[in-house]
Amino acid sequence: MDSLEEDQIEALRKAFDSFDTEKQGFITADTVATILRMMGVKISEKNLAEVITDTAKDGSGQLEFPQFVDLAAKFLIEEDEEALKAELREAFRIYDKEGNGFITTDVLREILQEIDNKLTPADLDGIIEEVDEDGSGTLDFDEFMEMMSG
Incomplete structure (x- = not known):
């Protein structure tokens, strides 16, 4: 959670809570896929399954909020790096x-x-x-x- 901004964590909390309709304290792998797609993250089912398996160590396919944040952080940070690289490539091209x-x-x-x-x-x-x-x-x-x- 340290690698994300406060507003990003807040947005993830809202998404998590809105999909945890039963207030069970966890969401399923399918729900994670839906949330990530809503956030604009492009990921294949296979890659998502691997990441969820890595994150939800108990094999239940259910993620509690801290696990969900850890998983989402991987994609949000990666996306930020890609955006930065694209901006720098454009600046480099100009010079x-x-x-x-x-x-x-x-x-x-x-x-x-x-x-x-x-x-x-x-x-x-x-x-x-x-x-x-x-x-x-x-x-x-x-x-x-x-x-x-x-």
């Missing part, structure tokens, strides 16, 4: 004007200055030196992604 598959460290310097105008030239040199490990003077998307996502 890679020629479509070479890389940006120069000079372009990176400009990006970093736009993000934080308090960075000194020494700060920028340090960041660029750390990110451009091979000293090529360029960054491919993976290096850019790693830098931007920490």
Whole structure:
């Protein structure tokens, strides 16, 4: 539960409670599939069954709220990472004007200055030196992604 925002947990609680109509304190695997689909998570029946088996260790196919949150967190965090990657890919594409598959460290310097105008030239040199490990003077998307996502 630590990996989710408070509002995400609250939304999961509402979904859980609305499907736990008998107030039994658990929901079934079918219900979990329905909730995840309503949240926009795309998952095959096979993958869902595997995840539920991993989460509901007792083999009952019933999930109590903490188990449901743990399961949902896997998908919500994964989705956030995919969205971040898509946004970073778009940003990278904008800066890679020629479509070479890389940006120069000079372009990176400009990006970093736009993000934080308090960075000194020494700060920028340090960041660029750390990110451009091979000293090529360029960054491919993976290096850019790693830098931007920490």
